[in-house]
Amino acid sequence: MTTEDAAMRSVCSRQGASKGGAVPAFLRDTEHRVNRVRRRIRLRRSTVLAMLNSRTLPTLAGAAFLALGAGLAGGAAEADAASFKLQRVKAGLPSALYVTHAPGESNRLFIVNQNGTIRILQRGKLLPGNFLNLRGRISSGGERGLLGLAFHPKYARNGKFYVNYTDRGGSTQVVEFRRRNKNRARTNGRRLLTIKQPFSNHNGGALNFGPDGFLYIATGDGGSGGDPLGSGQNVNSLLGKLLRNNVNGKSGSRQYRIPTSNPFRTKPGRAEIYSYGLRNPWRFSFDKKRGDLWIGDVGQNSREEIDYRAKGKGRGANFGWAAFEGRQRFGGSLRGSRHIPPVAEYGRGGGCSVTGGYVYRGTRVPALRGRYVYGDFCTGKVWTMRAGPRPGGAREDTGRLGVRLGGLKSFGESRDGTIYVIANSSLYRFVKA
Ligand SMILES: [Ca+2]
Numbered sequence: 001m002t003t004e005d006a007a008m009r010s011v012c013s014r015q016g017a018s019k020g021g022a023v024p025a026f027l028r029d030t031e032h033r034v035n036r037v038r039r040r041i042r043l044r045r046s047t048v049l050a051m052l053n054s055r056t057l058p059t060l061a062g063a064a065f066l067a068l069g070a071g072l073a074g075g076a077a078e079a080d081a082a083s084f085k086l087q088r089v090k091a092g093l094p095s096a097l098y099v100t101h102a103p104g105e106s107n108r109l110f111i112v113n114q115n116g117t118i119r120i121l122q123r124g125k126l127l128p129g130n131f132l133n134l135r136g137r138i139s140s141g142g143e144r145g146l147l148g149l150a151f152h153p154k155y156a157r158n159g160k161f162y163v164n165y166t167d168r169g170g171s172t173q174v175v176e177f178r179r180r181n182k183n184r185a186r187t188n189g190r191r192l193l194t195i196k197q198p199f200s201n202h203n204g205g206a207l208n209f210g211p212d213g214f215l216y217i218a219t220g221d222g223g224s225g226g227d228p229l230g231s232g233q234n235v236n237s238l239l240g241k242l243l244r245n246n247v248n249g250k251s252g253s254r255q256y257r258i259p260t261s262n263p264f265r266t267k268p269g270r271a272e273i274y275s276y277g278l279r280n281p282w283r284f285s286f287d288k289k290r291g292d293l294w295i296g297d298v299g300q301n302s303r304e305e306i307d308y309r310a311k312g313k314g315r316g317a318n319f320g321w322a323a324f325e326g327r328q329r330f331g332g333s334l335r336g337s338r339h340i341p342p343v344a345e346y347g348r349g350g351g352c353s354v355t356g357g358y359v360y361r362g363t364r365v366p367a368l369r370g371r372y373v374y375g376d377f378c379t380g381k382v383w384t385m386r387a388g389p390r391p392g393g394a395r396e397d398t399g400r401l402g403v404r405l406g407g408l409k410s411f412g413e414s415r416d417g418t419i420y421v422i423a424n425s426s427l428y429r430f431v432k433a
Pocket of ligand 1: 342
């Protein structure tokens with residue numbers, strides 16, 4: 001693999017906001033890549049229009065192309081009354097990377113900034129000061145920074161929450177903090193997990209509590225390109241995994257306990273592993289109604305994928321990387337015999353870095369009910385698909401949004417199930433059109 005290959009491969013992985021000053025080489029590469037995808041989309045659109053004008057297509061194929069053309073044109077000509085769109089909630093959030101809510105708190109969102117701070121947005125207004133400030137402890141830029149936040153299910157009572165960041169040396173840290181009061185956190189934390197990162201990219205970063213009350217931690221394969229260390233299929237490595245810990249207790253030298261049903265607890269392999277075969281699971285979530293697991297796993301050179309397992313079925317699941325990229329064979333052998341293929345995937349015509357989202361379980365947007373919403377960082381395209389128990393039917397909905405998204409970093413969910421989006425250095429929410 002040439003250096004150029006490595007650079008190109010690293011940019012198709014997840015990366016975050018550019019900071020001020022000189023633009024790093026790989027961000028310039030990302031720009032090239034985004035422009036190339038845009039050119040390809042323009043080309044495809046003109047081809048579609050030419051084919052339609054030629055009137056040589058069979059009716060059915062013509063209808064399909066027409067639908068594709070409308071989507072690509074961002075036309076959203078659908079006349080259904082129960083549609084949706086995006087509404088901007090807050091602009092001027094250049095470092096914002098993620099948004100979430102605390103259990104029991106309505107009308108308040110926590111905005112995670114890649115540069116190391118967490119701010120509170122209350123009824124649409126940013127509260128002064130930071131809820132938490134980790135600027136001095138983190139490395140930020142590219143795919144590094146403060147990447148994830150999850151509140152303990154009993155946060156209202158115990159004030160505990162968890163963050164995932166890359167420290168000054170680039171290692172992943174998962175640390176527990178506590179609330180001091182409603183709007184401020186204590187600055188001394190309890191370090192739960194340190195994972196050394198061999199390369200600067202593919203740090204994963206998402207954290208969520210599952211329906212079982214355990215903390216799930218998504219890790220990337222360690223970076224570079226093509227999983228050179230073979231982390232994805234290696235169950236003796238914490239890289240390229242979804243990990244699961246019980247934070248309510250300690251065990252020996254561990255600052256957490258291993259849930260008794262973790263698949264490698266009594267078998268060779270790291271006891272923290274819940275599922276494996278992941279490349280860079282930048283964002284994952286649980287369906288708040290069904291408890292199903294949804295992962296957006298960023299692809300290598302060709303396939304961006306959405307992985308799904310019904311509640312509890314992600315245990316021991318092998319999502320394939322690096323033996324598979326999406327449904328395609330990639331490299332190396334598969335551990336075991338069962339590859340769990342994605343429930344949705346797209347190629348470079350759709351974008352170059354998937355951003356996993358959420359199943360809509362709110363009430364205000366009927367057209368989104370029971371649909372999983374996800375998007376692409378590079379193109380700002382957004383898709384929705386049927387949620388469990390039979391996920392499928394992915395459909396591009398970019399044309400409905402009413403806004404062209406760029407730098408689609410994360411989706412988020414508020415207490416009432418409203419889905420939010422961090423893109424264009426702004427916060428948006430899905431509303432009824
Ligand atoms: Ca996979």
